Amino acid sequence: MEAWEKVYIDGEAFLQDVHATPGCIACHGGTPETVVKGEAHVGLAAKASANPQRTCGSCHPEYAELARTSAHRLLPGYLEVLKERGADFTNPTLVTAYNNHCTSCHASCGDCHISRPSALGGGLLAGHQVKKVASVWLTCGGCHSARVADDYRGNHEGIPADVHWQKAGMACTKCHTADDYHARGHGTRYDGDPEPGCQDCHPEVQPGTEIAQHDSLHLGMLSCQVCHSAGAVKSCFGCHTGVDDQGIKYFRTEGTEMTFKIGLNPLQSPERPWAYAPVRHAPAAPGLYDFYAEGLLPEFDAVPTWKYATPHNIQRNTPQNASCTSCHGQDALFLRAEDVDPATREANRSVIVPPDRLPAPLPVIPGVTAPATEEGG
Amino acid sequence: MHTTHTNLYWIKRNRGWLLLFIALLAASVGLWLLFDGPAAADVTLPRVEAASSEVALAAAPAALSANASAPAVESAPAPESSELAAVAPSSDNCIACHTNLEVLQTLAEEPEQVHSTEASGEG
Secondary structure, eight states, X not given: OOHHHXXXXXXXXXXXXXXXXXXXXXXXXXXXXXXXXXXXXXXXXXXXXXXXXXXXXGTOHHXXXXXXXXXXXXXXXXXXXXXXXXXXXXOHHHHHXXXXXXXXXXXXXXXXXXXXXXXXTOOBXXXXXXXXXXXXXXXXXXXXXXXXXXXXXXXXXXXXXXXXXXXXXXXXXXXXXXXXXXXXXXSOTTSSSOSSOHHHHOTXXXXXXXXXXXXXXXXXXXXXXXXXXXXXXXXXXXXEEEEOTTSOEEEEEOOEEEEOXXXXXXXXXXXXXXXXXXXXXXXXXXXXXXXXXXXXXXXXXXXXXXXXXXXXXXXXXXXXXXXXXGTTTOGGGBOOGGGSOGGGTTTTTTTSOOGGGSOOOOOOXXXXXXXXXXXXX | OHHHHHHHXXXXXXXXHHHXXXXXXXXXXXHIIIXXXXXXXXXXXXXXXXXXXXXXXXXXXXXXXXXXXXXXXXSSOOOOHHHHHSOOOOOHHHHHHHTOHHHHHHHXXXXXXXXXXXOBSOO
């Protein structure tokens, strides 16, 4: 997108819209008396909805209220995990580190409804039109790309797209409702009931129905994605932060890998009772904030770095559910101690599958072969 | 007596200005209470969630709360809503430029991307 396209206002589409009524200055400020670019932009707030109470909230107080506490805006998951790792948010050094590196993903109203994410270079979505429904790929996918959108669309070589996209063409908003997007920020996104839950649309998945593997044992032990995730997902390793001698803040990450690992469910609860769930590695490292001071995360090992995952690459038939022996006896599918960096093994103790909890190889019964599998997703 | 008479005369003569002054003062106090006064703290600082989402905000210092409430912006803060309610200045100059392809193609510049040489890896 060219620089001019990013700031071009569609005179026909936007200026006829009710959102143009207050005028540019009302939301963005600036200096209206001049036509000299530099002077006109003095006092300009490019991201006018950064404080939604004062702009969007003038006409949409109910949404401004939601935005005030929205998970997309507050990113409470970061705070939750950092607190569990011992982060002391009364320590100014920790707060500086956090604010320098961990707040750039906040999304305000305009970030979804008017603009493209800065990760994509920013700019207006469509001539400043206010989109009631955000762009699935530019907006949702712009921020949730590597860990959701690429999986969902099948952008990883050799791994099919999610059947919900591949066959049904379902956009993000089909399952994730506006209430979800605007939801209050507290805890992590996995707090409470799975929303959406697979069985919300697939209530037929119950023990005693036509699929033998949907027995009470498997359904009780395994999250749906254990069997129906079609392949590896992106795991990120390491994250170190700092400020260089030019005063520029930076990240250093240690690379990414495509991994498919089944771990012990680190979030086992009445809402997620299964014993096993897919896990992926988060970009977390004990020395995340060491540039600022050592020991800012004294309880780092309290939270696994291999975290609960819900891969968006669902298929009916997958490599691990092709037959009983595609899973039983396939130790490499599971997160074992040797798969984990020794420096973080203690942190991951709750998700590493110990040898006695790996599904044992099935006995070979002469004359009995593995069940045939259906073609297709 | 004479002084009192003079004062009354002055007040009568300037009654209009005095009323205007009092009205402006009352309006200013009202606006302050509405947008910048103690009540404004409830608007700008997420006290509701601090009470109900302990993890996110209760333990966070003011700096962090303020940041969470109003994420850093690239430029100056948005105008007060009192300005929204008032008649905003004309946006004609803004519109004239931002709807003119030729002008934008000439003037629009990509913000300078600042990358540290220390940065490495994805993300």
